Amino acid sequence: MxxxxxxxxxxxxxxxxxxxxxxxxxxxxRPRQATAGPLAAGDYDRTLFHGGIERGYLLHxxxxxxxxxxxPLVLAFHGGGGHGENQREYSxxxxxxxxxxxxxVYPDGTGGVARRLLTWNAGSCCGPAQRKNVDxxxxxxxxxxxVAKLVSIDRRRIYATGLSNGAMLSYRLAIEAPxxxxxxxxxxxxxxxxxxxxxxxxxxxxxxxxxxxxxxxxGGLGPPxxxxxxxxxxxxxxxxxxxxxxHDGCAPEPxxxxxxxxxxGSKDEGQTATRWVFGGCRDESAVELxxxxxxxxxxxxxxxxxxxxxxxxxxxxIDANQELWAFFRRFRRPLP
Numbered sequence: 508m509x510x511x512x513x514x515x516x517x518x519x520x521x522x523x524x525x526x527x528x529x530x531x532x533x534x535x536x537r538p539r540q541a542t543a544g545p546l547a548a549g550d551y552d553r554t555l556f557h558g559g560i561e562r563g564y565l566l567h568x569x570x571x572x573x574x575x576x577x578x579p580l581v582l583a584f585h586g587g588g589g590h591g592e593n594q595r596e597y598s599x600x601x602x603x604x605x606x607x608x609x610x611x612v613y614p615d616g617t618g619g620v621a622r623r624l625l626t627w628n629a630g631s632c633c634g635p636a637q638r639k640n641v642d643x644x645x646x647x648x649x650x651x652x653x654v655a656k657l658v659s660i661d662r663r664r665i666y667a668t669g670l671s672n673g674a675m676l677s678y679r680l681a682i683e684a685p686x687x688x689x690x691x692x693x694x695x696x697x698x699x700x701x702x703x704x705x706x707x708x709x710x711x712x713x714x715x716x717x718x719x720x721x722x723x724x725x726g727g728l729g730p731p732x733x734x735x736x737x738x739x740x741x742x743x744x745x746x747x748x749x750x751x752x753x754h755d756g757c758a759p760e761p762x763x764x765x766x767x768x769x770x771x772g773s774k775d776e777g778q779t780a781t782r783w784v785f786g787g788c789r790d791e792s793a794v795e796l797x798x799x800x801x802x803x804x805x806x807x808x809x810x811x812x813x814x815x816x817x818x819x820x821x822x823x824x825i826d827a828n829q830e831l832w833a834f835f836r837r838f839r840r841p842l843p
Contacts, residue, residue, distance in 0.1 A: 546657050548572050548605075555653050557646045563622060564614040564650050565591045567601035571608035572658055579609040579664035580654065581835065582647065582680075582688075584616075584673025586696075587626045587633045588732070591615045594670065597809045603828045607836075610660060614650055616672075617641050629675030630682075630700045632739050634732075643676060644683045651687065663839040668692040668831050670806055671722055678747075681709040689840035692831035695804050696722050699742040701750060707841070708755040708792035712834040714807060714827055715744045716799035720819045733817060748783075748796045756789030761796065767824055769801070774811065775824045777801050790841070795834065797825060 551566040571578060581604065585594035591613035595601065601611040616625030618635030626634035628641040636643065647667075654660060667677040667688045674696025681691045682702050690710035697715070717724045726743035752759070761783035769775030778801030785794040799807065803819015808826030815821070 546572065550601075551657075553653060553657075555649060557649050558642060560617070562615060562617065562646060563591070564612055564653075565595055566654060566657070567595075567604060567611040567613075568658060569601075569605045569608050569610065572610070575659070577659045577661040579666065579835070580612065580651065580660045581609050581832075582612050582614065582650070582665070582667045582669075582677075584614060584627060584667070584669030584676050585625065586670040586674075587616075587672035588619075588624050589670075589673075590619070590623050590625050593623075594673065597813055598670070598806050598828065599809070600668075600828050603832055607832055609664075609832070610654065610658060612650060612654060614647065616643070627669075627672050627676040629672060629679050629698055631698065632675055633672045634737070644679060647676075647680060648684065648687060661839075663842065664689055664835075665840070666690050666692070666831075666835040666838075668694060668827075669696070670694050671696040671804065674698075674722075681711065681751075682706075685709050686840075686843075690835050690838045692827075692834060694806055694827055694831075695719055697742050697744050697747040699740075699747075702754040706754075708788060708790045709751075710755070710788075710793045710834070710838050711748070711751045712793075712795045712797070712831060713744065713748050714797040714799070714825075714830065716802040716805070716819075716822075718799075718801055718819065719804045721804040745796070748785075748794060752785035752788070752794040755785075755792040755794055756787070757785035757792070757794050758787045759785075761785045764795075769822075769824050775801075775822055778820075778822055778824050780822075780825045791838075793834075793837070797830060799824070 548568050548570045554563045595613045604611040616627045619625040626636040628636040628643045669677045674693030675698040677691040677693045678698035685707045692712040694714045723741045724744045729739045764784045765782040767780040769778040781798045783796040802822035805821045807822045811821035
């Protein structure tokens with residue numbers, strides 16, 4: 508893996524900020540600050556100190572929070588160079604949370620400018636977070652604990668998803684914090700770290716396009732990060748998914764459970780989505796791969812016009828939000 512020097516990274520951050528801000532929502536309309544629970548439905552901006560620095564996350568509470576029941580929690584991690592609000596506006600996962608009754612959290616990574624241009628330490632990637640060995644797994648634990656001070660959450664139903672570098676972090680949580688997450692759904696990002704022998708099975712739904720121009724499906728050295736010479740060595744998606752199927756005690760070969768194709772004349776024409784299911788997993792776990800063609804490095808079902816020149820073609824052939832929640836709701840973390 509080649510890395511740009513710290514000096515070059517500092518020189519290019521301002522230029523990257525201009526590029527990435529073009530596709531991001533403004534922070535002028537900030538969610539209100541969360542202080543002490545109980546809280547009403549809506550959006551909150553929360554900060555906490557971790558590793559000697561102030562860090563933040565966006566919290567969205569659904570109308571169901573006003574009932575006295577413990578709610579599921581979905582952690583949604585932004586991609587490298589993004590931030591929590593960016594992931595919120597791009598994915599709009601919290602809108603599904605309103606309908607389905609789960610709490611949505613969009614945490615911020617580190618290493619950027621004014622809570623932008625942030626990265627996650629996913630072990631083998633990415634950026635300043637990895638170089639500084641930021642303990643993002645512990646940070647996520649602290650975020651969950653902080654949310655629990657504000658609203659009643661079901662500790663057996665905490666789930667993680669993310670885009671690109673955020674997808675890689677969700678894998679790291681499954682490896683290092685299987686006591687925290689009940690299932691993960693990485694989107695357009697794989698992690699070369701291997702699950703640890705003897706650890707609990709963690710259900711995995713991986714969503715990725717064969718034609719992803721940045722997080723390469725087949726693996727290999729990806730293109731330089733915009734305006735830098737920083738490149739990331741990506742593992743093969745199928746190798747990673749099969750590794751997790753083996754860890755979860757699933758069948759070694761998948762069954763093709765579903766295939767979709769974009770309708771002629773639609774924006775999805777020429778695109779496909781195939782669902783691979785690895786059956787027979789231990790402890791009622793599951794491992795699935797939604798293998799797309801024709802789409803880019805995107806959140807399926809998200810804004811089709813988002814940074815198309817950089818990330819590639821969007822898709823609505825599947826909706827990542829619907830897919831991940833349909834998967835998550837099947838699983839609860841076993842009690843100790």
